[in-house]
Amino acid sequence: MALMTPDPTFYPSARLAIQGPPERLGYVAVLNTNGQPDAMSVVDLDPESPTYSSIVNSLEMPNVGDELHHFGWNACSASLCPYAPHPHLERRYLIVPTLRTSRIYVIDTKPDPFSPKVVKTVEADVIANRTGYSRLHTVHCGPDAIYLNGIGSAEGGAPGGILRIDHNTFEPLGAWELDRGPQTLAYDFWWHMGLDVAITSEWCTPDLFENGPSLADIVAGNYGHKIHFWDLRRRRHLQEVDFGSENQMVLELRPSHNPTKAYGFVGVVVNSQDLSSSVWTWYQDGEKWAVTKVIEIPAEPADPALLPEALKGLGTVPPLVTDLDLSLDDKFLYVSCWGSGQMRQYDVSDPFNAKLTGVVELGGIVNKTAHPKSGPLIGAPQMVEISRDGRRVYATNSLYSSWDDTFYPNITGWMAKFNVNPEGGLSLDEDFFVDFGEGRAHQVRLEGGDASSDTFCYP
Amino acid sequence: MLGALPVHAEPAAIATLGPLIGLAALGAFHGINPAMGWLFAVSLGLQRQNGWAIGSAVFYISLGHVASLLVVAVALALAGFFVPLFWVRIAAGVFLTGFGIYKLVLYYRHFRWVGMNVSGRDLIAWSFLMATSHGAGLMLAPIILNLDEEGAGAPDLEHHSGLLDIADTATAWGVGLTVHTVAMLTVMLAIALVVYRKLGLAFLRRGWLNVDLLWSAALILAGLTTLALAIL
Numbered sequence: 044m045a046l047m048t049p050d051p052t053f054y055p056s057a058r059l060a061i062q063g064p065p066e067r068l069g070y071v072a073v074l075n076t077n078g079q080p081d082a083m084s085v086v087d088l089d090p091e092s093p094t095y096s097s098i099v100n101s102l103e104m105p106n107v108g109d110e111l112h113h114f115g116w117n118a119c120s121a122s123l124c125p126y127a128p129h130p131h132l133e134r135r136y137l138i139v140p141t142l143r144t145s146r147i148y149v150i151d152t153k154p155d156p157f158s159p160k161v162v163k164t165v166e167a168d169v170i171a172n173r174t175g176y177s178r179l180h181t182v183h184c185g186p187d188a189i190y191l192n193g194i195g196s197a198e199g200g201a202p203g204g205i206l207r208i209d210h211n212t213f214e215p216l217g218a219w220e221l222d223r224g225p226q227t228l229a230y231d232f233w234w235h236m237g238l239d240v241a242i243t244s245e246w247c248t249p250d251l252f253e254n255g256p257s258l259a260d261i262v263a264g265n266y267g268h269k270i271h272f273w274d275l276r277r278r279r280h281l282q283e284v285d286f287g288s289e290n291q292m293v294l295e296l297r298p299s300h301n302p303t304k305a306y307g308f309v310g311v312v313v314n315s316q317d318l319s320s321s322v323w324t325w326y327q328d329g330e331k332w333a334v335t336k337v338i339e340i341p342a343e344p345a346d347p348a349l350l351p352e353a354l355k356g357l358g359t360v361p362p363l364v365t366d367l368d369l370s371l372d373d374k375f376l377y378v379s380c381w382g383s384g385q386m387r388q389y390d391v392s393d394p395f396n397a398k399l400t401g402v403v404e405l406g407g408i409v410n411k412t413a414h415p416k417s418g419p420l421i422g423a424p425q426m427v428e429i430s431r432d433g434r435r436v437y438a439t440n441s442l443y444s445s446w447d448d449t450f451y452p453n454i455t456g457w458m459a460k461f462n463v464n465p466e467g468g469l470s471l472d473e474d475f476f477v478d479f480g481e482g483r484a485h486q487v488r489l490e491g492g493d494a495s496s497d498t499f500c501y502p
Numbered sequence: 503m504l505g506a507l508p509v510h511a512e513p514a515a516i517a518t519l520g521p522l523i524g525l526a527a528l529g530a531f532h533g534i535n536p537a538m539g540w541l542f543a544v545s546l547g548l549q550r551q552n553g554w555a556i557g558s559a560v561f562y563i564s565l566g567h568v569a570s571l572l573v574v575a576v577a578l579a580l581a582g583f584f585v586p587l588f589w590v591r592i593a594a595g596v597f598l599t600g601f602g603i604y605k606l607v608l609y610y611r612h613f614r615w616v617g618m619n620v621s622g623r624d625l626i627a628w629s630f631l632m633a634t635s636h637g638a639g640l641m642l643a644p645i646i647l648n649l650d651e652e653g654a655g656a657p658d659l660e661h662h663s664g665l666l667d668i669a670d671t672a673t674a675w676g677v678g679l680t681v682h683t684v685a686m687l688t689v690m691l692a693i694a695l696v697v698y699r700k701l702g703l704a705f706l707r708r709g710w711l712n713v714d715l716l717w718s719a720a721l722i723l724a725g726l727t728t729l730a731l732a733i734l
Contacts, residue, residue, distance in 0.1 A: 047712045055703040123706060125545040126620075126628060128537055129612040131712045187614040211611070237549050239619040276617035302618070303549055500618065501703050502548050 049130035052491040053120045055501040057300035057371040060120065063431045066489040067092070068156060070137060071458060072111035073101070073482040076444050080104045081111040083139065083150055085157050086458065086477055088437075088489070096475045102150065102159050110143035110444060113486045115182030116496055117149075117189060117210065124186035124236065124500035132210065136162070137488065138189055140179030142443070143253070145170060145193065147179060149213050156490065163213055171197035173215040174206035178249050181231050183498065188216060194229045195249040203229030205243070220273075224280025228267040230294050234275055236498050237302025241273040242325070244293045244309060255445040258353060261315050264288030270296070270309060270325065272332045284334050286323065289315045297369040297376070297495070299394075303502045306394045308376055309334070310364045318342035318357065320364035322378060324394045337397045340364060343383060345409045353449050360408050363450070365442055366426050370433040371494050375400070375463070377427045377436055382450065384410050384423035386438055386461055388469045400467035405459055406440060408450060414459060416476035421454045422447070428487040429494035436461040436469065441483030456484040522681050524645045529682040531720065532567070532638055533689030535713045537613070539563035539629055540694040541706075547698050549618060556694050562622045564687045566629025567638065571679050574639030578646060579671060587647065591732035594643040598725030601637050606718035637721055642682065644727040649674045 054060035067089040073082045085100040104111070117136035122129050137150040137159065145167035152159045171177055176193025183190045188207040195203050204226070205219035220226075228245035235242075245267020246252060251260060260266060268290045272281045286293055290311045298307035305327040312320060322338035342359040354360070363382030369375070369391070376397065378387040384407020389397040404412040406423035413419050422440030429436050439458045441447050447454045456479030460472040477484075488496060532538050543559035581590045605611075613635060615628055633639065649671075697705055 047715075049707060049710050051707070053707070055706045059704055059707070123710075124618075125536075125542040126615045126617060127613040128541060129714075130706075130710055131714065185616070187612075187616050237618050239617050276619070303551065501545055502551075 046131040046133065049123065050118070050133050052134045053118075053123050053130055054497070055120070055123050055499065057373070057499045058502075060431045060492065060497065060499070061371050061433065063491060065432065065435075066430055066491060066493070068099075068490045069428075069437065070114075070152075070159070070488045071439060071479075072114055072139070072485040073456060073479055074111055074441060074444060074485060075482055077481050078107065080107050081109050081141075082482065083111070083137065083159060084479070084482070084484075085159065090474075096477060098477060098479070100157055100159075102161065104148060105161060105164060106144065106146070108143060109141035109146060111139060111485060112142040112443070113181050114139040114488060115189075116184050116488070116492070117213075119184040119492060119497040121184050121186045121236070121498040121500065124498075127186045129210075134492065136213075138182045138191070138208070138213070140182060140191055142178055142180060142194075145177040145179050147191070147208065147213070165208070165213060165215060170206070170215050174218045176204055176206055176218065178203065180229070181233075183233060184496075185498070186236070186500070189213075190219070190232070192229055192232050192243070194246060194252075199249050201227040201248050203227075205232055205241075219278055220280070221278040222280055224271070225283055226271045226280055228269075230267065231296045233296045233298050233307075234498065235298050235302065235305060235307075236275075236500050237502075238305055239274060239276045240281070241275045242296050242298065242307065243271045243273065244296050245269050246292055246294060252443065253445065255449045256353070261291050261313060264291065264315060266291040267293055269293065270334070282332055284325070284332060286311060286334065290321070291315050294365065295367045297367050299373045300369065300371050300494075300499055301373055301502050302500055304373070308337075308367055308369060308391065308394070310367045310378070312363055312365060313361050318359055318361040320362040320380065322364065322367060322376070322397070326394070335395065337391075337395060338378065338389060340378075340380060340383075340387075349409045351408065351450055351452060354408070368427040368429050368436075368494050370429050371431055372433060375433065375467075377429060379424040379427050379438060381423045381425045381442060383407050384412055386424040386427070386436070386469070388463070388467070390467055401464075401469040403461055403469060403471050405438075405471065414457075414471065414476050415473045417457065417478070420457065422451050422457065424459065426486050428489060430489060431492060431494065433465070433494070434463050435472075436463060437487050437489075439484035439487060441485050444483070447483060454483065455480060456482045458484050458487065521645050521649055521678065525642060525678045525682040526685040528642055528645070529685030530689045532633075532682075533686040534693065535636075535717060536710060537632060537636065537713065538567065538638065538686070538690065539632070540690045540697070542625070542628070543690070543694040544698050545618065546620070547694070553695075553698060556698060557691065558622065559625055560687060560691045560694060562625035563629040563690070564683055566626040566631075567633045567686065568679060568683045569626070570630045570633035571639040571642065571682065573634070574642070575646060575675050575679065578643065579675070588732050591647055591728050594640065594647065595725045595728035595732060598637065598640055598643060598728060599722055600725070601640070602718050602721030602723075602725055605637075605721060606715070636717065641721055641724045642678075644724050644731060646675060646678060647728065648731060649678060
């Protein structure tokens with residue numbers, strides 16, 4: 044559909060997006076391991092609605108065993124970028140890659156956003172043939188196309204990398220990299236649009252994650268421990284930054300939303316020496332990029348009797364920082380500790396001096412902290428999403444099927460909400476809790492865009 | 503066949519103001535289209551936190567734009583050497599109309615440039631590609647080819663001594679393209695500065711009309727006009 048004025052959910056700058064209306068609904072990727080297909084669930088987020096805090100619809104995927112994980116929009120504020128403007132597209136389709144089966148589902152959220160439909164499936168062999176990638180992970184709507192990445196190569200090994208799909212046909216356009224330099228491992232990617240720089244991170248090859256985490260491989264330093272900087276324009280590798288092999292699994296990348304700023308945050312899941320998690324700031328140091336550790340969260344001693352099989356020998360609970368999210372004003376960084384069961388808020392107004400401003404305990408391997416609307420919780424805040432205005436934070440509790448089973452046997456899916464004090468601090472919303480039962484809830488996308496869905500080309 | 507034989511009334515460069523006003527109006531229209539450059543200029547001003555960046559960006563963008571127009575003008579002039587004006591108009595008219603319909607139906611196809619961190623040379627290249635891929639130069643075809651009727655069109659070697667015609671044509675077209683580009687540059691700079699200094703980015707959310715559709719309509723109109731001038 045051609046619009047005469049830009050899609051109202053496109054904002055030139057993060058500053059303007061913050062003024063957008065509150066979300067009324069969210070889409071949640073739900074994984075099923077019980078022989079049922081995965082689903083895209085629609086959750087009512089409007090406190091005025093009678094069905095608030097419940098699943099109002101669930102769209103089953105056409106296949107079984109996909110492992111829905113992350114997903115994104117066909118179009119976003121990047122459509123306003125000045126060098127290739129096309130603002131009259133619609134934010135309408137969810138681009139939903141599958142992590143285990145390497146498909147892409149295209150889900151139409153109009154005309155009724157509460158009743159989405161699958162309108163296209165791009166099969167794994169098409170993607171593998173055209174791009175050479177599999178195990179599809181991150182989605183970002185770019186100025187010229189929709190960008191995705193695959194953690195594995197077509198054969199299920201390395202290298203993983205970025206691919207683009209056409210804005211309109213959703214057909215894969217090929218591998219993105221013209222010169223990948225030393226990069227082989229992949230996990231997340233994002234960019235500094237104002238600087239023409241892309242950043243990619245590293246988890247590991249598919250054989251190392253598909254069957255669950257391996258303590259031996261963590262100790263041996265076999266998981267990824269680097270991030271890579273790329274020339275977004277020329278599609279070339281510029282520089283790798285190594286965190287040291289003790290820093291295992293460098294995952295979520297959260298660049299500043301202001302395109303004139305050149306820094307961002309990345310989380311390290313586990314340190315192989317002391318099982319701590321950390322968050323690092325990357326920044327420009329002259330011509331080069333550098334990183335510095337700004338947050339370290341130590342592992343906590345625990346009674347081995349309370350620990351799952353894999354951790355019994357260690358006698359500690361690793362915090363397992365598996366996701367981060369940066370508010371649109373670049374002020375607050377939310378850090379989920381999936382092991383210890385915490386949602387943390389840091390004031391990162393000064394990106395080199397993160398100040399802890401709030402902690403809410405929920406779930407956790409040992410604590411199983413209850414929500415007022417539930418009993419003791421299995422799982423902990425994992426994927427985080429922040430509303431555009433920064434007032435509400437949502438979290439779901441599943442990481443990845445085989446890793447869930449390792450750390451949280453008998454996990455069931457849930458979603459919680461935190462309310463933010465704009466001056467700093469956050470609290471659990473006691474009225475909001477969504478129980479997904481056997482379904483495992485993963486990424487949340489909020490109506491009209493959220494703090495990890497859009498790229499802004501203007502400050 | 504009436505249009506096939508240009509009526510060479512006077513060798514003067516441009517006898518009437520009509521075509522110049524038309525070219526200036528199209529210059530303003532090109533200047534209004536955010537895709538032609540004012541938006542890029544605004545964003546570079548914001549990115550570099552320097553209003554002067556807008557002026558230099560508009561300058562480079564205009565160079566790229568005029569380069570694209572020159573390519574079209576030279577192509578039309580060359581065509582005029584070998585083919586009667588009637589057929590040049592028919593071909594240009596059919597192509598323009600077809601291109602306009604293509605852009606109308608596939609309006610969402612868009613430019614694939616990626617890159618904010620641009621030098622002056624990059625901006626010239628960007629603007630050249632942007633203007634060329636949007637058919638900005640061709641949109642001027644009905645007026646440029648009509649300068650012929652005013653006495654200084656594409657040289658027709660069969661009927662006239664070439665050199666004088668070439669000089670006349672070059673002068674007339676040069677004046678025309680200059681008027682067009684100055685009009686575009688002025689409008690582009692004015693919009694960029696008003697958005698940068700007064701309106702702010704929020705203007706983009708409300709005020710950014712779908713110029714792509716208008717543009718397609720303009721291409722079709724230009725095509726039909728060219729055809730009409732050939733046939734009538």
